[in-house]
Amino acid sequence: MNSFGVKFRFTSFGQSHGKALGCIIDGVPAGIKIDLEFIQEELNKRKPGQNEFASPRKEDDKVEVLSGLFKGHSTNTPIALVVFNQNQKSKDYENIKDIFRLAHGDFTYFHKYGLRDYEGGGRTSARESIARVCAGAVAKLMLKELDIKILGGICQIGDIEAKEFDFSYAKTSQIFALDKNLEEKQKNKILEVKKSHDSIGGVALIKALSCPIGLGEPIYNKLDARIAFAMMSINGVKAVEIGAGIKAPKLKGSQNNDELSCDGFKTNNSGGILAGLSNGDDIIVKVHFKPTPSIFIEQNTINTKNENTKYKIKGRHDPCIAPRGSIIAQAMLACVLADFVLLNTSSNISQIKKVYENNENSNIL
Amino acid sequence: MNSFGVKFRFTSFGQSHGKALGCIIDGVPAGIKIDLEFIQEELNKRKPGQNEFASPRKEDDKVEVLSGLFKGHSTNTPIALVVFNQNQKSKDYENIKDIFRLAHGDFTYFHKYGLRDYEGGGRTSARESIARVCAGAVAKLMLKELDIKILGGICQIGDIEAKEFDFSYAKTSQIFALDKNLEEKQKNKILEVKKSHDSIGGVALIKALSCPIGLGEPIYNKLDARIAFAMMSINGVKAVEIGAGIKAPKLKGSQNNDELSCDGFKTNNSGGILAGLSNGDDIIVKVHFKPTPSIFIEQNTINTKNENTKYKIKGRHDPCIAPRGSIIAQAMLACVLADFVLLNTSSNISQIKKVYENNENSNIL
Amino acid sequence: MNSFGVKFRFTSFGQSHGKALGCIIDGVPAGIKIDLEFIQEELNKRKPGQNEFASPRKEDDKVEVLSGLFKGHSTNTPIALVVFNQNQKSKDYENIKDIFRLAHGDFTYFHKYGLRDYEGGGRTSARESIARVCAGAVAKLMLKELDIKILGGICQIGDIEAKEFDFSYAKTSQIFALDKNLEEKQKNKILEVKKSHDSIGGVALIKALSCPIGLGEPIYNKLDARIAFAMMSINGVKAVEIGAGIKAPKLKGSQNNDELSCDGFKTNNSGGILAGLSNGDDIIVKVHFKPTPSIFIEQNTINTKNENTKYKIKGRHDPCIAPRGSIIAQAMLACVLADFVLLNTSSNISQIKKVYENNENSNIL
């Protein structure tokens, strides 16, 4: 259950304080140039410690390739990517080892498994997302071959909602803000809760451009269903919207139906997906993140003996997980699309004949 | 890709105007009494033609069991359930066979497959949900053995949002309304759009009670992720929320974190799921449905030759799919929970030893 | 676990004395003409009651299509095929309901499930192979589009081993004998054991011609591994050989290595598979069937109370299952190859670009 995807499939490993985290990416078609610098850059975007809006924790994550390449290209054999933890020595977790931190997996993991890795949250740590970003980076390299592009940014912090959506601007913003006019206000919201030892939630807006028509596999592996699955599997996500999303229920059919002309769709309430298949328009996804559970305020909880107690978090945590979360969400969308690109190569017999005719022995490198 | 679930897994078949629709349910543990009347009752709830708020189309769906039972009990062999279509003769679809209806799968299916079953929407028809309801009914029979219960109802029609949530009341409401005070207003909203040949969206609220702690399989098969996957795979769903959902981003950590005492959780912003595992509290899901795409107003579209054209739907369609959709959503939640109940029987070595010690040969019937 | 295959995937249902048996075939590419007469002919080959070498039981199995076709063609939606049991009334199974028949699943099913469907063997009945043959027939229709062909016949009955292998002859032989010179001897062997109320085993030789190079998915879904899996899942199979098979261990490398010239391979010890991938040469598989367990001689066994007892089978059974088994084996090989044909359409980036470039909207029907 630590694998994601069907044909483009990554399997991840690693807990917060283990030796290393990483993933094996299976199904990458042979012949794609794997640009390691690009993977590292992607990874750098999710790193904390880069500014005052994220955790001050320094995680100098450096990716290494253990397998899967030949002369810098994919060979369809598993690509193993690994990031070694720099600082494995466990901090003192004695104070929380017997209590269940709120809104974390402490309580549920303990009861499911009969034990709990309390060091840095173990497998539930946000460090697990390193694997997602690595896999997403490889997915993006594959999608680039078909000119498919992923974009993302922050459209909401607390109740401050973006009105403009500038994805180029978001790239340079410290909180990946989409609305440059509201960025300052959103930043201040984060600093304000940080100052009061609290945290706040936020919303990411993710897009995919230039998708071919027909990605998605009915009836239970619809593109929107798999996107919802992917997004909701990210730590802290509580809601996922596609296209018009939560506005759709309020619309009439005559408002919501996207008209078609020979120049394409006139509106995009569908979010680029009809009946679970991409329709060629932009794919639009909104991902809602809850506030960081780890706050520096005393809270009531119980311990492993089911006794009432209080606790207060120490350490370094993001006052808002949404900005870094938006990077993970983009990675997951890339993985979903890469998978459906591969799955969609045998949907009809014409495609298949195209593949097998002139199936020559030419060297593709 | 027409299968749903890992251990409790159903595979469905059938298009709108075929001979029959149905499903094979695999993985049902041996020894469960399969109450066919209950399955039929569940199926009756999704039927259209029962009142003025749904399509007037009569679908007298009668379920038959083709396999999998012995003396009325499950045997862990595949349970095949089938509903024969009463009226297979295709209506005249000549007028829409070359045009793409808006907000339907016509455009995307045609491009993906190079052909399109235009009779009643083919596989994209809402009749496919018969299979989901059948599988969900069997899932509920299994969950009942562990006292797990599924509830559901409508909390929003258009922009009219419920303030009270009475799940008992919903059962008797023609639109499964949760708020009896607003029901009339919600009904009127539906009748109003119906009169103007239009449609409207709505939102269902679904709950599961008495779930054991620990359902869900990290890290990519989290309970919330699979619920989102299940819900978003239902026709017309555009957003899924868990617990506090879209309100979570606006909350501070100190507000959102559900406090624990020896009596349990004090609030339920988590929606009964922590780190992807059920925490024993109620599981809470909101499912947002778009307005029915099929409206009786002329709209612009293109035909299969990419020429601009206009069309107007004939036939009988629900003015609002949310009420019947809420039945499908409950069925899907039951399937997800049944799957995780089965998957959770080997999470730790104590469980496994319990199963294998005293593994006697007693007849369980 | 009642599904077979990854992309070309069938899910079967049905027990011996249920209402019906059948399968849902998922993943069939759109646009293939589905010839129902061909499916029925394939099914007729596995029927008992056709001559004195098989069970005299009459099973007049007639296949029906419940879904998945549009104007006679596949649409990539699930194809449901069903065969209704003609004679559902259970014979008197009182005499065996509490005893475990030897070499059958009675003992193991009872202990695994805590109950046992004793009517005609329930799900373990050879009638389950109806689903395999139906799925295999559809697979063959798909393979025909790429000119891949499946052949088979009997190469051994008891210890009488064929020396010549005439696959055309086998088609017309009542026991599908490959060696016309030894056919009589093999037939007599069957009649001889039949006369003494006993049974005998046999071996089938199965071939696939004109496979493209590269079918199979390393490292754990190798073509030979999946063939072995498919064959060993057939009732009564105790050994599977590929190419030189059990002779390979006795050979030296210099004898076993198939030399390559620009005209192809000079020998075929590999059985058409190198490193788990088809090499373009004939695929060669041998499938060893045990003697029918159901014999009409008194044998010692125990009952469900673990008491020693004796029993004697009544009813009608094949004196040798290998001839009809050879039909099942061909069907399974077809399913395996169909699956790998679909899986092999995204092995390298050139293939994928071929599929997506000029991905036009033409109607393929």
Next chain:
Amino acid sequence: MNSFGVKFRFTSFGQSHGKALGCIIDGVPAGIKIDLEFIQEELNKRKPGQNEFASPRKEDDKVEVLSGLFKGHSTNTPIALVVFNQNQKSKDYENIKDIFRLAHGDFTYFHKYGLRDYEGGGRTSARESIARVCAGAVAKLMLKELDIKILGGICQIGDIEAKEFDFSYAKTSQIFALDKNLEEKQKNKILEVKKSHDSIGGVALIKALSCPIGLGEPIYNKLDARIAFAMMSINGVKAVEIGAGIKAPKLKGSQNNDELSCDGFKTNNSGGILAGLSNGDDIIVKVHFKPTPSIFIEQNTINTKNENTKYKIKGRHDPCIAPRGSIIAQAMLACVLADFVLLNTSSNISQIKKVYENNENSNIL
């Protein structure tokens, strides 16, 4: 496709000359003590360079754990095991880079992928089996908790077949010979072909003791089917037998049927498997290995331009792969059984109720 298993599932990575090989093992129940020394010992058994009967190549493989343990115990999170290649510098493969070595994957990989990693065979190298042995070792640690035991040895080299089967003796034999009386003869056979620059095949006999009744998941995931799948996926395997295997077709039913008494089965022609489920008796598997393809004799082949050519292997290779192969086969059987042990915990409702009743919060460490 680089994953093996359903619930106990390992995903492997690594090619011959990459940085590292290894695997991620998913689904290991929490609370099992993971003895690293045992894993290393298992790995040592497959190492070449230990005597004159195997390749003189020194591979000093040292296993490292990257994740998945907490205080030395499994946590149900992925266990990542890795073996770094000591000597990554590629030898001169210029002489074989454009030719297809016989009986290897060179030809098929080149045609499937459009490229070929010619350094040490890339992913097709026998070094991939390191991952299998690592996963098998963890599987054995899990099986030990239920007292299930795996044994193995060599029963045939060339045409010299064992008559006695002493599994204790095999452990100490340099070629894992089961028959101490024939060991010398078998060893001499290997030395003889080695001297003539050739190679020879062999057969391994593998057993599992003390399996609970009921392992295996009908109808397509039968225990014997999965064993055949597992074994045939090992490099060089050309045939797999269960129980009486290739002798079964020659037997009459009255000879082959294993009689049952209240003391158990009297014979074991079934190989411990009835109708695809373990019957409690010893599981017996025979695995046939072809002779090593890499021999030091000049052979005819073609190059990537399809021109006839000759080549002669240099380097160090096993004269017989069967002895080391028998270690891999044991590992694979352990993985198969571990998977079915986990899958069999929800076969009937009594099991499930046992798991969920008294599902207390006790710490299992």
